Amino acid sequence: MSMKKVGICIIGAGRAGSLHAEIYSEHIVNSRVIAVVDSVQEPAMRIAKKYGADWYINHEEALKRSDVDAVIISTPTFTHARIAIDAAEAGKHIFCEKPMALTLKEADEMIAAARRVGVKLQIGFMRRFDVDFQTAKRMIEEGVIGKPSIIKSTGHGPGLPPPWACDPKTSIGMLAEVNSHDFDSVRWLMGSNISRVYAEAEAIAVPELKSRYPDFYDRAVVTLRFANGSLGLIDGGCPVKYGYDARVEVLGTDGVILIGELKSQSILVCKKETGAYTSTFPSWRDRFKDAYLKEDKHFIECIINDRKPLVSGEDGRAALEAVLAATKSLEEVKPITLPLT
Numbered sequence: 001m002s003m004k005k006v007g008i009c010i011i012g013a014g015r016a017g018s019l020h021a022e023i024y025s026e027h028i029v030n031s032r033v034i035a036v037v038d039s040v041q042e043p044a045m046r047i048a049k050k051y052g053a054d055w056y057i058n059h060e061e062a063l064k065r066s067d068v069d070a071v072i073i074s075t076p077t078f079t080h081a082r083i084a085i086d087a088a089e090a091g092k093h094i095f096c097e098k099p100m101a102l103t104l105k106e107a108d109e110m111i112a113a114a115r116r117v118g119v120k121l122q123i124g125f126m127r128r129f130d131v132d133f134q135t136a137k138r139m140i141e142e143g144v145i146g147k148p149s150i151i152k153s154t155g156h157g158p159g160l161p162p163p164w165a166c167d168p169k170t171s172i173g174m175l176a177e178v179n180s181h182d183f184d185s186v187r188w189l190m191g192s193n194i195s196r197v198y199a200e201a202e203a204i205a206v207p208e209l210k211s212r213y214p215d216f217y218d219r220a221v222v223t224l225r226f227a228n229g230s231l232g233l234i235d236g237g238c239p240v241k242y243g244y245d246a247r248v249e250v251l252g253t254d255g256v257i258l259i260g261e262l263k264s265q266s267i268l269v270c271k272k273e274t275g276a277y278t279s280t281f282p283s284w285r286d287r288f289k290d291a292y293l294k295e296d297k298h299f300i301e302c303i304i305n306d307r308k309p310l311v312s313g314e315d316g317r318a319a320l321e322a323v324l325a326a327t328k329s330l331e332e333v334k335p336i337t338l339p340l341t
């Protein structure tokens with residue numbers, strides 16, 4: 001395996017899948033994209049053609065290929081578990097986009113299938129590969145700000161996600177699709193599991209979607225308590241129109257660390273007519289460009305060097321559990337204690 005390029009099969013050639021296809025074929029020397037699957041023929045053909053790969057409309061066909069070493073699952077959330085389990089049973093390493101699945105039962109089955117066969121399972125929490133997030137994590141561990149006490153994580157997306165992500169039957173909603181990144185980051189940065197959540201949410205930006213999906217919301221705040229006694233807050237919004245905004249603040253007993261910026265470049269323009277202005281990140285692709293590349297490189301390195309991915313199935317499960325608890329809190333209008341039974 002060390003000289004041969006890792007054969008990648010992209011499953012789901014939409015927004016996330018086309019980004020991974022580009023990275024694995026153009027920016028990582030040890031991998032090549034040899035198969036692209038999409039249940040819709042047009043994106044499957046288009047992305048496959050772009051990278052000289054073969055295209056398929058169902059993953060079962062592509063999984064039969066012995067030259068496929070690993071799959072990148074970037075399909076809608078409700079399809080992740082079935083595809084991941086099929087991939088494990090075919091002996092393929094698995095990178096699965098967040099949120100890992102719709103239920104903890106699905107997540108457990110995915111973890112068990114990968115473990116049984118001995119294939120890698122990495123979940124797509126790319127923020128963990130962002131240099132600022134990593135530096136902050138190291139400083140917190142070194143005790144630079146003393147004992148971490150309160151974490152605040154802001155996760156805002158510019159535009160509405162695809163329609164399946166608004167439908168509670170095919171997705172768990174915004175806290176899963178947008179803010180599962182925040183649930184993962186806070187747990188990782190605080191070095192402690194979430195032990196209680198209380199959530200409030202409302203459809204404020206696009207209230208008309210409530211007539212189609214009664215549980216739809218586009219703004220949420222979640223208060224958190226961690227097992228080690230520290231506290232937290234996540235605020236989510238999508239769509240927010242102004243850009244992709246991911247910022248974290250960690251208050252410790254000896255100081256505070258701020259991660260991330262609203263503005264995307266160190267340019268400020270000022271004119272009499274406009275006042276001062278700067279620019280934001282148009283999308284997650286721009287804000288976490290380097291992080292996506294590093295997470296994909298990490299997956300290939302784990303396969304080649306037989307290491308356990310830094311972002312594991314268990315991490316994906318933990319974020320999912322917090323999302324499910326927050327969603328339950330919305331439904332029951334009360335704080336929910338974790339672990340969920």
Ligand SMILES: NC(=O)c1ccc[n+]([C@@H]2O[C@H](COP(=O)([O-])OP(=O)(O)OC[C@H]3O[C@@H](n4cnc5c(N)ncnc54)[C@H](O)[C@@H]3O)[C@@H](O)[C@H]2O)c1
Nearest residue numbers: 012013014015016038039040074075077079097098099162
């Ligand atoms: N890490 C990130 O920052 C990030 C960013 C965007 C999306 N995502 C995640 O990636 C996943 C996909 O999201 P997206 O925004 O790219 O969605 P999308 O709708 O743009 O793309 C999904 C694609 O999957 C295809 N598809 C649907 N069912 C399929 C099946 N059973 N088999 C094969 N193909 C199928 C669709 O035709 C579509 O082309 C979601 O889990 C989402 O949360 C992660």
